[in-house]
Amino acid sequence: MGLILLTQGIISLLVILSLAPMFAGLVNKQKAIFTGRIGAPVVQPYYELKRLLRKETINATSASFISSISPVINVVTVAIAAAMLPIGFARPLISFEGDIILFAYVLGLARFFQILAAMDIGSSFEGMGAAREATFAVFAEPIFFFTLGSVAFISGLTSMYDIYHSVRLDNVSYIVFIIVCSISVFILAVTECSRMPVDDPNTHLELTMIHEVMILDNSGIDLFLYQYSSYIKLFIYAILETSFFYPFGVQNYTLAIVIFAVVTLILSASLATVETITSRFKMKNIPEYLLFATAIGVLNLLIYTFTK
Amino acid sequence: MNDTIVLLYYAFLIQSIPIIAIAVVQDNRKASAVTHLVLLAGLILGFSSTVSSLVSSNSTLLSFTLWGIPNQVFRFDSLGLYFLGIIQLVAIPTTIYSYSYLNHYISNGKSIRSTLVFYVLLLVSTQVLVLANDAILFLICWEVMSMSAYLGMIFEKEKREVRSGSFYYFIMNHIVAFLLFIFFLLLHHQTNSWHFSDFHLTSDSGAIFIILYFLSLVAFGTKAGFIPFHFWLPRAHPIAPTVFSAFLSGIIIKTGIYGLLRTFQFLHPTPEWLGWLVLVISMISAILGVWYALAQHDIKKLLAYHSVENIGIIGIGIGIGFIGSAYHSIPIQVLGFGGALLHTLNHAIFKSLLFIGSGVIYQNLGTRNIEQMGGLVHRGKYFVMLFLIGSVAISGIPPLNGFISEFIIYNGFFTTAKILNNYYPILMLISVVGLAFVGGLAVACFTKINSIMFLGTERKEVKQFQVSFYEYLSLGILSSLCVIIGFYPQPFIGIVTKVLNHGFVPENASSALLNINWMFISLIFIAVVLGILVVYIWKRFMQEKYGRRTSPAWGCGYERLNSRMQYTASSFADELNEISKTVLVYHKNIKKPKQIFPTQGSFESHAQDLIDSKILLPGFRKLSSLISRIEFLSYTDIRYYIAFILVIITIYSVIAFLWV
CATH class of the missing domain: 1.20.58 (Methane Monooxygenase Hydroxylase; Chain G, domain 1)
Incomplete structure (x- = not known):
């Protein structure tokens, strides 16, 4: 039994790690179709990663050991976070009472070193991105706890796997609650993964970008690690969203996989739609946008508790 | 014994x-x-x-x-x-x-x-x-x-x-x-x-x-x-x-x-509102403490405000413990007081580490203003590593000790909500979000000081940067404690449990702390470190294969980047300070360069602490003006004061005699 659980956990981790670039490619492809282009193939991110892997690494002269370890820390912590996510009905590799807190904090480790690595170059380009990342993270963290945390508090469980399995769609107010929660998670995903309308993943040339500008002075395998971990991160947040649909796929292999695939596809389509039809916000409006997500999370929770 | x-x-x-x-x-x-x-x-x-x-x-x-x-x-x-x-x-x-x-x-x-x-x-x-x-x-x-x-x-x-x-x-x-x-x-x-x-x-x-x-x-x-x-x-x-x-x-x-x-041991069980009072005061201390810290440029002042934050976190644990005591719930008390006790130990360790580190910097550079530092990582790599360990620990980030105690306090919130139910889940959720918010601000604050002090290039020329053997030894002891408690918390948890069993909860009744799967958490932390090692070695291997060199940072074609063009601490914290303008009493003086051939421009920003500058200081001033009314009693001769003391003592003794 233990061995089966372990295998399931490892398989789902491998699935996340291997399919993550595909998800980003999927979003890009749909975006291209929306704007009337043919677009790069869905597997394009894999080619890009492969290309980066074979490039020479160039470090800035002012860079220190921080720049060198930060991409490594990034990819490892993101992989550890991925190992806590349940796919389908499989119990994740890392699952214990309180892993929801570890999940949030382990991503904090990645962020800490990414900000440091950006500041390591000593250029104000990266500095600007780093300052913004630090600022928006302060507002993004509460959203995570107001959404997943509130589901945890309602169910009284503190393990991600159990929390998602406690979602039961048999009560109208609970369904509404979960839907609003998923909207908040979507906003969180947009922020954390530097997508529109918070950040533009396609450019770093404007002085307005966050994630892309932080990794501006990286190349070769460092850039590979950063890119790969940002793909994984995007997929992680996508799974946070798709996992709300658990109750439909409990204890049935094929159904679970089909639901997972379909919901992921829908999610990528909605990401692509949002990115096509909206323009990026002014930087100073982003905290308001995040507070808006927090506010609907709070309201939602209050409404749910009083209608229960 | x-x-x-x-x-x-x-x-x-x-x-x-x-x-x-x-x-x-x-x-x-x-x-x-x-x-x-x-x-x-x-x-x-x-x-x-x-x-x-x-x-x-x-x-x-x-x-x-x-x-x-x-x-x-x-x-x-x-x-x-x-x-x-x-x-x-x-x-x-x-x-x-x-x-x-x-x-x-x-x-x-x-x-x-x-x-x-x-x-x-x-x-x-x-x-x-x-x-x-x-x-x-x-x-x-x-x-x-x-x-x-x-x-x-x-x-x-x-x-x-x-x-x-x-x-x-x-x-x-x-x-x-x-x-x-x-x-x-x-x-x-x-x-x-x-x-x-x-x-x-x-x-x-x-x-x-x-x-x-x-x-x-x-x-x-x-x-x-x-x-x-x-x-x-x-x-x-x-x-x-x-x-x-x-x-x-x-x-x-x-x-x-x-x-x-x-005091709790003398006076218990506590009423519930007292627990809430302590919890709210502590939450305010934690949030405002770290926010004020973010605006500081004096390294020691910044660390002092961080002490306010961490005392707040300890207080949150104590508040949870008080609430547990009101309901006679052992698990809540154990997690609340246990988190507070362990955080007390942790904070003592990493805060002295950071203060000693700041002392080393002050001794070498002769300034406490972080805006004048920078690039120290190229002078003392190992010193920076040790300081970084303290910074990661105090931000409550795994895999170091700060995370362990905050994790216990988070568990305290969840357990309180679960046991007391009713409207508690919402209140505890708000507390969780508060603590997460503090964590986010702490990350912003410590990335700020580490990057401004150590990274980039030197803003002001550093004549010498020496760290003596004794300084390394003391920093080394403290940072290895951070690592040990982070990776292997069990013995420390055991001691905290013992303390709780002897004087907080009935003998041998507490298991909530030991029930947390510490073994698993240690394993994950070890996996993180091993993973980092493996990927790092693989990365070096690939770099050997495909080459690696250094080149100046990209400046969009501009080649004369100098150290004064780096991002500063005030600009790093500016966006967050702007948001908290009122609480922080934050204002900026900007003189933009004018005319076609601009001559001079200047910028300065000031941040004060609202409670300090708007409530306490005016209060102290009022008090001192009130007291100055008895100034006519002040003399230059010390013998008058001795006479006053004698008079007061006589009055006290007379009253005491009459009382008895």
């Missing part, structure tokens, strides 16, 4: 020997070496016997014989021993650092004899304080501790800021001592005893219970530095010699926490 206790006495005796040595040895350098060596020996002996009695003891030892004499003045219970252990653990590296720190001053021809005496007094009195069973002894130690810290603080008394900063500390101590006198007199009045072991009141005792709690909260809370009583921390810490500021922030403010926990 009795033997190890006697060993503790010897340890205290050994630690007091240096006072004689300082008087006898003529040469400054030798006196300092002897003092530190003997102190260290005493501390190590003390620490080992503390640990062995903490591990072996199964019950509280109240009376024992010392050299044949029965003794009731001291109390060797787990709580006291736990705090004693923290003090000694932190005092060892601080003393090692102190040797190298004072050597700098000796080389400059400054007399350090009095400072050494105050340091010894401070160490011994703080250790005796947490063992005192007698209220009078407690108060004596309290005063000796506070005053020797004050006297050590005014080391550079020729500087104006030192005199004004230490004066706030001095005043604070008098207020706290005054309140503590009333507190213990009232307790004595109620229980007819001076012994801590006899103090016990329940909430049935009416108004006196509430009054006692308020006295204790204000007195010990001021010492600990809860908002709004935090005013002395950002003033006293920057001006104190680093050894004293490290001890002040690592240990002395923890005696406030010790006092609060003792």
Whole structure:
């Protein structure tokens, strides 16, 4: 039994790690179709990663050991976070009472070193991105706890796997609650993964970008690690969203996989739609946008508790 | 048990020997070496016997014989021993650092004899304080501790800021001592005893219970530095010699926490609203403390505000414990108080690490302003690594010790919600979000100071950056403690559980702390480290294969980037400061360069603390104008004052006689 659980956990981790670039490619492809282009193939991110892997690494002269370890820390912590996510009905590799807190904090480790690595170059380009990342993270963290945390508090469980399995769609107010929660998670995903309308993943040339500008002075395998971990991160947040649909796929292999695939596809389509039809916000409006997500999370929770 | 206790006495005796040595040895350098060596020996002996009695003891030892004499003045219970252990653990590296720190001053021809005496007094009195069973002894130690810290603080008394900063500390101590006198007199009045072991009141005792709690909260809370009583921390810490500021922030403010926990032992069960009061005050302290810290550019002032934040986190644990006590729920109490106790240890470790680090920087650069630093990583790589460990730990990020204690407190929230149900889930959810918010701000703050101080290029030329062996040793001890508690928390959890079992909850009733899957968490942390190692080696291998070189940073074609064009600390924190303009009293003065050929432009930003500048300072000013009305009584001749004292004493004695 233990061995089966372990295998399931490892398989789902491998699935996340291997399919993550595909998800980003999927979003890009749909975006291209929306704007009337043919677009790069869905597997394009894999080619890009492969290309980066074979490039020479160039470090800035002012860079220190921080720049060198930060991409490594990034990819490892993101992989550890991925190992806590349940796919389908499989119990994740890392699952214990309180892993929801570890999940949030382990991503904090990645962020800490990414900000440091950006500041390591000593250029104000990266500095600007780093300052913004630090600022928006302060507002993004509460959203995570107001959404997943509130589901945890309602169910009284503190393990991600159990929390998602406690979602039961048999009560109208609970369904509404979960839907609003998923909207908040979507906003969180947009922020954390530097997508529109918070950040533009396609450019770093404007002085307005966050994630892309932080990794501006990286190349070769460092850039590979950063890119790969940002793909994984995007997929992680996508799974946070798709996992709300658990109750439909409990204890049935094929159904679970089909639901997972379909919901992921829908999610990528909605990401692509949002990115096509909206323009990026002014930087100073982003905290308001995040507070808006927090506010609907709070309201939602209050409404749910009083209608229960 | 009795033997190890006697060993503790010897340890205290050994630690007091240096006072004689300082008087006898003529040469400054030798006196300092002897003092530190003997102190260290005493501390190590003390620490080992503390640990062995903490591990072996199964019950509280109240009376024992010392050299044949029965003794009731001291109390060797787990709580006291736990705090004693923290003090000694932190005092060892601080003393090692102190040797190298004072050597700098000796080389400059400054007399350090009095400072050494105050340091010894401070160490011994703080250790005796947490063992005192007698209220009078407690108060004596309290005063000796506070005053020797004050006297050590005014080391550079020729500087104006030192005199004004230490004066706030001095005043604070008098207020706290005054309140503590009333507190213990009232307790004595109620229980007819001076012994801590006899103090016990329940909430049935009416108004006196509430009054006692308020006295204790204000007195010990001021010492600990809860908002709004935090005013002395950002003033006293920057001006104190680093050894004293490290001890002040690592240990002395923890005696406030010790006092609060003792008060709980005297007065329980607590009413629920009291728990909420402590929780709300602590939450405000944590959030505002870290937010104010973010706006500071003086490294020591910034760390002082971080102490406010961490005291807030400890207070959150205590508040949860109080709520648990109101409902007689053991798991809630265990997680709340347990988190608070472990965070007390953790904060003592990483805060002294950071203060000692800031002292090393100050000694080399001669400034505490982080805007003038930068690029230090190219001068002292290992020093930066050690400082970074402290920074990651204090931000509560895994895999270091700060995460472990915050994790317990988070578990406390979840358990409270689960057990008490009703409207508690929402309240606890808000607390969780508050703590997460604090964590986010702490990350912003510590990435700010680390990147501005150490990374990039030098903003001001650094003439030399040397870290001595002793400095490395003390930083190394403290940072390895951060790592050990992070990766292998079980023994520390075991000790905390023991402390809780002896004096907080019924004997052997607590399992909530041990129920957390610590083994699994350790495994994950080890996996993180192994993963980083493996990927790093693979990365180096790939770099070997495809090449690696360095080149100047990309400046969009602009080639004359200089160190003044780097991002600064004020610009890093600007966006967050703008958001909190009102709470922070943040304003900027911008003079934009004008005309076609601009000549000059300037920018400055100021951040103040709202509570301090808008509430406390005007209050103090009003008070001083009120008091100045009796200025006509002030004379230049000291004999008048002696006469006043005599008159007051006579009046008191007459009243006392009439009363009886």
